[in-house]
Amino acid sequence: MRPAPWVTVYRKLTRFAISLFLLLFSAQMVTSTANAQAxxxxxxxxxxxxxxxxxxxxxxxxxxxxxxxxxxxxxxxxxxxxxxxxxxxxxxxxxxxxxxxxxxxxxxxxxxxxxxxxxxxxxxxxxxxxxxxxxxxxxxxxxxxxxxxxxxxxxxxxxxxxxxxxxxxDTSATEQSVDVGVKSGRGGEEKPLIAIDAGHGGVDPGAIGVGNVYEKDLTLAAARQLADTLTASGRYRVLLTRDKDVFLKLRQRVEIARKNGADLFISLHADSIANPKHRGGSVYTLSENASDKEAAALASKENKADVIAGIDLSDENSLVQSILIDLAQRETMNLSATLAANMVSQLSQSIELQRRTHRFAGFAVLKAPDIPSALFEMGYLSNATDTKLLQSPAHRKKIAEAVLRAIDIYFEKHKF
Ligand SMILES: [Zn+2]
Missing domain, CATH: 2.60.40.3500 (Immunoglobulin-like)
Structure with a gap:
């Protein structure tokens, strides 16, 4: 179903207003170059x-x-x-x-x-x-x-x-400068831009699984595969929030997607739990209140990434809150739910998912006010089968193809 024209105009206006707002308040980015002789x-x-x-x-x-x-x-x-x-x-x-x-x-x-x-x-x-x-x-x-x-x-x-x-x-390395290139498809200005967020990285390993496998490495491998699959379809442009083993604050991930005008944001993770038999993927979206205790516990675990890595004291902390953002977020939450439902239906045809798989939780990384977002916990690193599968390029390709189908369905329904 095509949204009414005023909805599109409203979305564009809101996006513009928020961009202006963030531009005024965000700290100046300074580019630093890595030392060649580390x-x-x-x-x-x-x-x-x-x-x-x-x-x-x-x-x-x-x-x-x-x-x-x-x-x-x-x-x-x-x-x-x-x-x-x-x-x-x-x-x-x-x-x-x-x-x-x-x-x-x-x-x-x-x-x-x-x-x-x-x-x-x-x-x-x-x-x-x-x-x-x-x-x-x-x-x-x-x-x-x-x-x-x-x-x-x-x-x-x-x-x-x-x-x-x-x-x-120290003027040489103040604010973060994250090198993100938007990969453009052929003649692609109008193609939707999909932000792919590999969870954790750098000083934050994320969950540590069977055989000392780091979540941060698997999420990056899966993100790269998804980027390749989406680009190869010829229908999308992609943006990786990180394409190397570097730590990013949760807010930075959202900012990268916003600054580049992403149309969707997909965050990839893998969970870990005490019970080694527990396995399967789950798709999450944001809600103000987490829908169940387990989802809430997971969100607070993922949100701890910033705590794990310590804090950035050079950050001026220009945390932005406004009625404007609140308004946009309501509509975005509905679109996120559509994206997540598509992901569940497509992924369940390709890989093992948990029974109640679309859940709502307060993930900080899903809080872009104007970008529909979903978080995919691809499996459990505490489970030997899931860990083995996530290490396999063929399995990651299956995931990427299912997500591509989900995104295709999303854009068929919402032609913005
Ligand atoms: Zn994670």
Missing amino acids: AKVLGARLGVYPDYTRFVIDLDRDVDFTYFLLPDPYRIIIDMPEIDWSAPPGKVTSGGGLISGLRYGLFKPGTFRVVLDVAEPSLVSKIFALPASGGKPNRLVVDLKPAKRQAFLDASRDSMAAYSARSRN
Whole structure:
């Protein structure tokens, strides 16, 4: 059914007004280029002593660093210029002494982030870079000692203030600059633009599955396959929110889609659950109240991506709220439901889905006020069969073809 002309005009006007609004309030994007001569990590080590824990990264050259502390959960966050950490981290990831876990990855172009989880409040008693000497490489050394919660909170506040001041002075790498190219099909200005969002990335691995498979890697592989399938159809242009292993904030993903004028937004994920037998995909859309407890729990888990990676203190936090957006969101929610229903009907013909599969939940990544959006949990990484399937290019192709059929049906019904 074709929408009444005023609906189309309304949508266009709303879109224009929101764009203008965001343009006025959004921070200036600064482009930064990756350092061609990135320092290389040679290894990482932990030393556990009676009154302190030492964390050491071995590097092939000197690197600059900054750090800050974040509570709830307690974390030490160390940022440095882009480095190459392809060396296996060894036993360090599972922690020791005061450190309960280690995560690292690209936080944004130009910034590599290392996150040390600490089970109890711990202060950085020393942090320093050591030059190569006596056959030993360059080292970054961090010493942690236990502290009271209040002391941690005070240190956190001070460290964040210092970090922010430093970020403001650093003009080379302030706001994020995400390199996204819109792939244009032949003669394609009028073709709908589909934003494909590979969940997680960089410092945020997402769910970790059977055989140490990372959700962030499977979502990227599935996103690339979907992009290829949609482009090959000749009917769509595609936009990947990320095309490499980089962390993106949930809001950034939405902004990328909006800035490029995407017509649909599809976010790809894979879940993990205590029961290893549980399997199958599920499609979600946004609602103000999650429709069931399980969906709500999943949304809060996915929304934690930003917490996992720490925060971006150089961000001016121009969170936008307005009546305008609220109005647009109502209509978008209905269109999202149509998209999700199409996805369920097509995907169920190709792969295993759960029984009650179209669910509503408060996913932050689906909150574009004017882009119909759906989130697809492709399966469970806690299940061996699902994990194996999601690692198979043939299975990801099946998913992509089903999503293409769903999008075709969507645009047959809604010719905007
Ligand atoms: Zn996820």
